[in-house]
Amino acid sequence: MAHAEQSGPAVQAPVAPGRLPLLGHALQLWRQPIAFLESLREHGDIVRLDIGTWPVHVLTSPEHVHAVLVQQAHRFGRGRIFDRLRPVFGNGIVTTDGDFHRKQRRMMQPAFHRNHIAEYAEVMCRQAEAMSASWTAGREISMVTEARGYAMSSVAEMIFSGDLSRSAVEEVHRSLPIVLEGMLVRAVMPKSLDRLPIPYNRRFDAAAARLRLIIDEVIARYRAEEKGGGEDRHDLLSLLLSSVDAETGSSMGPEQVRDEVIAIMFAGTETSATTLSWIFHEIGRHPEVEKRLHAEVDAVVGARPVRPEDIPALTYTNNVFQEALRLHSPLLFTRRALAPLTLGGVSIPAGAELAYSPYALHRDPVLFPDPTVFDPDRWQQGASERARTHSYVPFGAGQHKCIGDSFAVAEILTAVATVASRWHLAPAPGVTVRELPAGIPQPSELPMIPVPRRVQGSSRTGDEMPQ
Numbered sequence: 001m002a003h004a005e006q007s008g009p010a011v012q013a014p015v016a017p018g019r020l021p022l023l024g025h026a027l028q029l030w031r032q033p034i035a036f037l038e039s040l041r042e043h044g045d046i047v048r049l050d051i052g053t054w055p056v057h058v059l060t061s062p063e064h065v066h067a068v069l070v071q072q073a074h075r076f077g078r079g080r081i082f083d084r085l086r087p088v089f090g091n092g093i094v095t096t097d098g099d100f101h102r103k104q105r106r107m108m109q110p111a112f113h114r115n116h117i118a119e120y121a122e123v124m125c126r127q128a129e130a131m132s133a134s135w136t137a138g139r140e141i142s143m144v145t146e147a148r149g150y151a152m153s154s155v156a157e158m159i160f161s162g163d164l165s166r167s168a169v170e171e172v173h174r175s176l177p178i179v180l181e182g183m184l185v186r187a188v189m190p191k192s193l194d195r196l197p198i199p200y201n202r203r204f205d206a207a208a209a210r211l212r213l214i215i216d217e218v219i220a221r222y223r224a225e226e227k228g229g230g231e232d233r234h235d236l237l238s239l240l241l242s243s244v245d246a247e248t249g250s251s252m253g254p255e256q257v258r259d260e261v262i263a264i265m266f267a268g269t270e271t272s273a274t275t276l277s278w279i280f281h282e283i284g285r286h287p288e289v290e291k292r293l294h295a296e297v298d299a300v301v302g303a304r305p306v307r308p309e310d311i312p313a314l315t316y317t318n319n320v321f322q323e324a325l326r327l328h329s330p331l332l333f334t335r336r337a338l339a340p341l342t343l344g345g346v347s348i349p350a351g352a353e354l355a356y357s358p359y360a361l362h363r364d365p366v367l368f369p370d371p372t373v374f375d376p377d378r379w380q381q382g383a384s385e386r387a388r389t390h391s392y393v394p395f396g397a398g399q400h401k402c403i404g405d406s407f408a409v410a411e412i413l414t415a416v417a418t419v420a421s422r423w424h425l426a427p428a429p430g431v432t433v434r435e436l437p438a439g440i441p442q443p444s445e446l447p448m449i450p451v452p453r454r455v456q457g458s459s460r461t462g463d464e465m466p467q
Contacts, residue, residue: 010347013048013057016040024050033331033437037357041364046346054080056334057348059356062367064344066390068335068354070398075341078400079334080353088179088208090259093403094266105403107243107252108260111236112404119234120158121308121410127154128418129305135450140428143446147276148269150415152176155268159261160218161235171214176269178207215261219254237261267404271330272411274440278328279321279416281446282374284427289376290420293317294453297420306417314413317420319376321412325394327374329358330440333396358393359441367391424451 016039019025028036029051040047041060049056059065068076082095089095093104110116131150135141156169222233222241240257244250252260283290293316300313337352348354363371368378368391395402402408419425427433428447435441 010342011345013046013346014044016043016047016049016058019050022052024052024054026051034359034435034441037332038360038363041360045344054353056353056355057346059343059354060360060364061344062361062391062393065356065361065393066397067343068356069393069396069400070390072341073398073400075338076335076354077338079336079355081332081334081355087205088211089263089266090212091256092259092263094263102399103245103248103250104252104256104260105399106247107245108240108403110243111239112407114406116236116239117406117410118308120154120236120407121311121414123157124154124411124414125306125308125418127157128415131415132418132422135423137450137452140447140449143280143425143448144273144277144443147280147415148177148273149173151269151273151276151411152265154272154411155265157235158268159236159264161233161238168214168218171210172265175207175211176265178203179211179266211262211265212258215258216254219257223254236264264404267402268407268411270439271402272408274438274442275321275325275328275408276412276415277443277446279324279412280419280425280448281427281433281443282324282327283320284425284448286374289320289374290424293320293416294420294424297417301417301421306414306421308410308414310417311410311413314417316376317413317416318409319379321409321416322379323374323376326362326368326392327372328435328441329362329394331359331437332357362392362394364391420453422453424453425449426451 016025018028020027025036029049037058040049040058045059045061045064047058047060049058059068077097078095086095091100093101093108096104127150130153131146152173153169156172160168219237219241222237226241237257240252240260243252283293296314296316300310301307332355335354337348337350337354340350341348343354362368365371390397395405395408425448428449431445431447433446434444436444
């Protein structure tokens with residue numbers, strides 16, 4: 001187990017090879033960020049790289065990651081990537097630290113209680129049915145587009161309710177994809193480039209501003225409706241507006257609610273849609289996995305629509321989800337040392353940036369044998385051992401672990417089961433799917449062809465395949 005303080009003289013972290021004057025390792029990160037981050041484990045448990053003149057200590061061992069996220073979390077702040085996301089997320093729990101973060105988390109936690117998750121799951125089931133029913137047998141779909149539409153619709157309906165919020169839902173579909181696609185670039189590029197009047201910056205800034213403005217308008221309408229004795233809503237926005245901190249008695253102001261709503265939108269859309277896309281990609285490439293998944297869904301769900309209570313029984317489907325999430329994990333997170341310390345015998349100065357890559361960690365052959373092989377059965381056994389060694393952290397760990405992880409699991413498994421009960425999704429021929437760098441690496445494209453399944457005793461097949 002790694003601890004922040006160790007005996008013996010501290011040393012400097014080894015520097016990753018290929019550093020260039022002024023640029024540091026920026027060129028390697030720009031050209032091949034995924035391969036470069038994976039290569040760092042060959043050079044030590046803590047490796048220094050430079051992005052321009054910005055030094056970063058990258059942690060490649062699960063023990064050191066656990067020490068920073070859990071054991072010694074009080075010694076670290078959020079770090080540069082989160083600072084750079086503040087223009088989008090404001091002071092939401094995604095970007096904040098310390099007492100303020102703990103207070104916000106206490107106030108938001110009830111909205112993610114299992115009782116509310118069950119209510120949200122009803123929304124997910126409806127949205128998954130709508131997505132699945134919209135497809136035509138034999139007509140190619142973009143799974144990336146479909147998954148993102150499903151995730152955005154589910155999250156938007158969970159947050160907002162009724163006609164009052166229709167304009168917000170439309171704006172989410174318009175602007176959120178632009179913000180999501182630009183976030184990794186904005187996070188790692190120098191702040192001085194933010195103001196350049198290039199199309200990328202204009203598009204990103206305009207989308208972020210529209211998103212914040214429309215949510216501000218909806219919050220103002222909710223508050224006016226509440227004062228006027230309007231209808232009692234049961235959506236997540238109403239829960240946040242009415243939440244009170246049990247320890248301090250304080251509530252959230254409208255700007256704070258806005259920041260938290262944007263954070264929830266991002267987490268519930270980006271992670272879920274991307275993971276869902278990769279799940280169907282992997283199922284399409286592995287017929288035996290698909291066969292077993294379909295058999296489980298048929299046994300649990302049968303001829304009717306998926307219900308929230310079905311999800312816990314979908315154990316193999318959950319294994320498929322975990323394996324897809326392992327293979328296609330978030331690329332990079334950061335922390336900042338608040339004071340000088342020693343980690344793994346390496347001297348870390350105050351203010352130093354530390355980073356870790358769940359993606360690289362989850363593909364370490366020491367932790368996951370045959371790491372590039374898609375094998376859901378690895379989750380049948382050894383899950384407790386992985387938890388003990390802290391080698392699997394797709395949702396983070398410690399005080400900053402994703403507050404909505406249960407929501408994301410329900411959202412993804414609902415969609416997988418709903419689609420599997422009706423369709424076999426065949427990969428479109430002649431297409432090579434590549435990973436594109438992003439907060440979570442995205443499929444370059446994912447065209448798939450829905451083929452109806454005939455579940456015994458069911459009339460819920462897809463459209464008849466054209467002759």
